[in-house]
Structures are given as structure tokens and as C-alpha cells.
Amino acid sequence: MLFKNPNATHAPYPVELAGVLNRETAQKSKQWLSSWPLLNANATPLCSMMGTAHALGIDMLWIKDESKRSKLGSFKALGAPNALINLILKHFPSLDAEKILLGEYREQLADFAVVSATDGNHGRALAAAAQSSGCPCTIVIHAQVSQEREDAIAEYGATMVRITGNYDESVEEADRIAKENGWIVVSDTSYEGYTEIPRDVMQGYGVMAAETAEQLEAQQQIPTHIILQGGVGGLAAGVFSYFWEQYSSNRPTFIVVEPSQANCLYQSAIQGKPASATGSVDSVMAGLACGETSKIAWEFLQPCVDFFALIDDEDAIDAMKQLAHGEHGDKPIVGGESGVAGLALLNKLAKQGQLKEIGINRESSVLVFNTEGATAPALFQELTGLTAQEILVKQVK
Template sequence: MRDIESIKYITNEDARKVDNKKASVEFIDKKEVKKVRSFHKSFLEYKVTPLHSLKELSKELGVSNIWVKDESYRFGLNAFKVLGGSYAVGKYLADKLNMDISELSFEKLRSKEIKEKLGDITFVTATDGNHGRGIAWAAKMLGQKAVVFMPKGSSEVRLNNIRKEGAEASITDLNYDDAVRLANKYAHEHNGVMVQDSAWEGYTDIPTWIMQGYATLIDEAIEQIKEEGDIPTHVFLQAGVGSFAGSIQGYLAAEFGSDRPITTIVEPNEAACIFNSVKEKDGEAHAVTGYMPTIMAGLACGEPNIVSWGILRDYADMYISCPDYATARGMRILGNPLKGDPKVISGESGAVCLGMVSLILGDSNLKEIAKKLNINKDSKILVISTEGDTDPISYKKIVWDGAYASI
């Protein structure tokens, strides 16, 4: 019997008092997103990633459409994270050169002339895998060095993929947030540049640039959907520290205003820092501490990004904390689609939103969630598969062998 009680939710309306003053989303408006897209388009590796329409699954679940944005194709790195890391590195270097990033292509940054002006730089970060691989790749492409720290329990495959990009990388015995602190200490002691999507007092510029970098994928997705003559009514977003979710939520608020899609934030039970912060109802961010043994490694983060927290608090409509079987179900559905639907290889942090959509619409015990979100036969739902099989061993255990069963 499925453990439905392990799925918890709270609506924005239930969580906080009405307050007309909301966090600013100016940092991710049309003007800024145009700069981000132009920078990413200057990469030789740039291609718009696929947007899949799951028409048969939509019929099965009783909605008009479900789209999946497939980030496993991003720059050949099997995940979206490189968008944020590369843009933040670009912005940092542009500032160092006293230039606006709109004046710099990635190819220009790679030039011998620019490298001589910049000298040697070491970029430092903490990661479960995807972000660190993106930073390592960007550093290598620019002829610079990267040092990467990974939390306890990180995949050896992800570690080796980071090392293949030329970075110095190691798995620590710390949880994610403590690995971030270790990386920050290393950067200070070795004159390095900390490139992290976590944000704290005194460290907000680079996390903001990373969030801006993520906007490329949602700008692509909305463009692709509009080309079909449509627009999503609902968007589900997974959250770790909240940088990705805050970026997409901020973009939707800036782009659509009060007509924005209804948005749901989804987190693993073991690391639900956004959900727990909202539940406190005091408007403040609250950390989850200790070891976070979820298979959703990319979401196993305990301290909310202070830049994204206000956006998620003020603009999201619902917050869900869920068990690992939700994402395992999503991985299996995407990897074994109904006849006529495309196959999508989605990893543990990539498939949780599709898994939750399938549960909300397919399990009568969760119909109250669908009702509160106003999901019906006319609903058009967008989810984002943020990674492919970045840990192939774990992927096979789940999709082939049925680990983390959802029945």
C-alpha cells in the first residue's frame, strides 16, 4: 500500500498573511534574460533543448497537456546546471574586465588576449555533481582551474565526471551545507573565487547571476510552447536551496505578472527547507540540518538561498514535501512511456515533479491537492527534467530493478 501520508503540502494562502509587498523580480526581467540568452547562444555547444509533449499521459491523467523540458541535452553535460555556472563565471570575468557581459561572447572570453588580461583564476564550489561538473567544464574551456567539494554519499560516477573536466574534486564526510562552508573557506584561504548557488549575508551577487543563468531554459520553454499556440496553466518546480525554482518562479512572475501559471514547489522529505520555512508562517527562511539520505542528491540541501527564498515565499502557490518513491515513479514513467509518447531519460532530481503530477492526478487519496491547485481537464502542465541519468548505476536500480516502489 502506498504511503500517502508521507506526501505533505501547504498552500501559500494557508501559510502566510496577505501582504501586497512582494520580493522584486527585476533581476530576471526581459532585459536581463535577453543578456543571458545572448551569452549562452555564443557557445558553440548551444542548442535549444527539447520540449516533449506527453499527449497520451495527459489523456491518462485527465488533463489537456503535459510538457517536459528535457535538460539532459544541455551542452553535452546531461544536466541544466551549466547554464547558471557558466553565466556566473562570465559575469564575474566581465566585471573583472570592467565590461558588460553583453559585450563579451564566450568565445571572446576564451581568447588568448583576454586570458592574458585575467591571469590565472581558481573557481571553487561545492556540489552533489551537476553544478560542479558545469563549473569544471566552464573553467576548462576558459583555461582556468576548478576545485570542487562534494557532500557525503555523493556518487563516484559524478565525482569522476567532474574530474574528467580537469577539476580537482573530492567527496567529503560533510552534508551539503557544510561542504559549501568548506569550499568557501578554501576559496578565502587560496585566493579562489567561490561560485555557489547558495546565498547568504554578504554573498549574493554570484548566486543571483547563477539564477539569471538558469532563465535560458524557461525562456526557451515558454518560447517553444508559444510556438504551439499555447501557454502553461500550471508549472511544477523541484527545489534544493531554491535557486533553480526561484529563478523560474521569478521569470514567470516578471513575464506574466498576475496572470502567471499556478506554481508548485516540490522537495524531498529529508531536505524540505522551503516547505519547512513556509510552514513556520513567520516569513523567514529556516534550515534543515543533519544528514539528508534522499536519492534526490541534487535537492539534498538544507539552507534556503536568501535571494530565491523571498520569491518562492511570495509567488509560489503550493509547496509539497514528498518521499523518494515519487521521483522513482516519475523516472519509470518517463523512461517507459505510453505508446505514442516520447521516451525521456530523467534522473533522480529531474523526475520528481512528473512523479508528483502522476500521483496527484492518479491517486484518489490526493484529489484534494488537485482541487486546491485547480487542476482539471483544461489544465496544461509544464515540468522540467533538470538532469538525465547522471548516476547510471542508480538509474538502472530504479528503472530496471524497481527500487523505491510506489505501490
């Protein structure tokens, strides 16, 4: 399903939005995070997928591979840590930002407790950043979060709380726990009266865009289309805002893709305001299984996303297999359930003869983001027939 957003504009990046998210602050976040040992020192690869591009009937396809970002396995390694640094600086302004995640202020931060709800990756990144800095951390998970994902978060020393409801109910529980204990919520979704920390999470995601812009510039390339995953909207807002500011009124076509049953951004586009999903929300794409739109993210998405699109779980699984097995002669990639959504959409539209509806043709250059690797290794192997390690071995042959 496709929805063309009537509110999308190709005007220059608005000054009022630049006051919230901008390229200068993204570069500052990039510098702060560069000292964290859990992140790889180099930029994640921008992979040219020429075989897949040919199969799709387009000129170029790039995949920004966030599975290579860190052992945490996803782009979330940029958002929560950046927000935590900003939060700590707000309460302890004399600290050196680049030393916080090195653990040099453990004694001062021993009682600075944080809490968050998660589907997996955000909570894991926050737990890791809190452990590195010395902050106590509690993570709330919901009924659909697998034991495998819970264990991956607990590995970083977080106190785990599991509820019987869904993701949105876990967000409410994290807020309740924070108020009860005087802790601070570090969430990637915003709601009434809570926007500053989600903004800093989104700004961390801008690091991906900054890297990608530099990589594309080195190739003297500009994408015609950029596709990003939905979720609550924070990733898309953090990345699209950077490219909108970078390219101004000549920006690429921006597209957001979500699971059919977790379509809160799609519904927001139809209604013209932040809205809730109409489906069950539960999806194999766990990182995108969100039912409520982030209000601050929507301020960026409503005026810049040209199309909103939906895919099914089977579309994502097929794309995972395609990347894992290196189909069409491309180098194999460890693409997780949520990570492959952009490619899954391209495949679906190509099969249905709908690429032209979003302006994609044989001259188009498309950029997608593999936002996670095998963050649930057992599930990944079950769905693809390969382990992440087997794919990594193939990558170097």
C-alpha cells in the same frame, strides 16, 4: 504533503524584484551562452505528453527536457557558466562576454581561481566552464556524492576535495578554502553577504524560461500550472520570476516540489522565512538534497509560489521508470533522479485524489521541467532497467 502558501500573490511582478532578475537580462545570458560549444545550438525540446495527460485526467502536460541541453546532462549547464562570465567581466570589464567560454583569454585568466561545493551537476558545469575559459577550479563534494559523479566532474580538470559531512558542510568548506587562498566562490546558494553570484546563477536558469515561453507562444498556449524542483530555491526563482514578469497578475499557479527529507523550502513556507530542512537531507534525488534555503531565492519564492509539496524517493524512481519506458504511449525520455520530480508529484497527487487541492482538473495545462538526464549513468540503469543510449534509440523509432 501539501502546504498552501499564505504569502503568495497574483499581483504584477514587483519592480524591486525586476531589478534583480528580469527577462531582458535572461535574454542577454542566452546570447552569451549561445557561443559555448558545450551547449547544443537549439532550444531543448518542449515535449507534449498527451498519453500521460490523459492518464492523469488533465488536458495537457508539457515536459521541458533539459537532458538535451548538453553533454553535461542538466540545466546546471546554464547557471554556473553564466555566473562565471559575469564574474570574469566584473574583474576584466574589457573582455568580450561571448568569447570567454571560447578560451580566448586563457593567459589573462590563468590565475583567476574559482571554487564551489556541489552535489554533482553544478560542480560539473562550473568545472566545464572554468576549463573552457582557462580558470583554475576546485570543487568540494560531500560524503553522499557518488564516485561516478565525482569522476564526471574531475573529467573537466577540476581539483576535487571530498569531506565527510553533508552538502551544507561542503558549502562551508568551499567558503573556508576560498578565504584561505584568495579564490572566489561560485555557488548556486546564497547566504549572509553572498548574493551577487547566486543571482547570476539564477539568471542563467531564466534561459530555460525564455525558451519555453517562445515555444508555448508558438503553440498559442499558456500553462495553468508550472511545477519546479526545490533544492536551495535557485532554479524555481530563476524560472518563476521570468513567467511572473511575462504573465503579470495572470500568471499560472506556481508549485515547488522537494524530497520529504530535504524540505527546506517547505519549512520556509511554514515559518515565513528562510529555514532549514527537518530531515536527513540524503536522497536519491541528489540535486535536491539541500538543507538550507537560499536567502536571495526566497525573496522571489515567498511571494509567488502558491503551493509547496513533498515527495518520497520511491515516487521519483517510479517516474523515472515511467519516462524511460514511454508509458501511456508517450515518447520515452531520459529523466534523472532529480529531473522527474514534477511528474512524480503529479502522479502522487493523482493517486491520492489531491490534484484538485492545487486547482488541477480536466481543463488544466501543466508544465514541468526534466532538469537532468542520466548524470549518474550506472545508477540510472539500476533504477530504470535501461541505459540512456537505449532510450535515445527508442526516441528516434
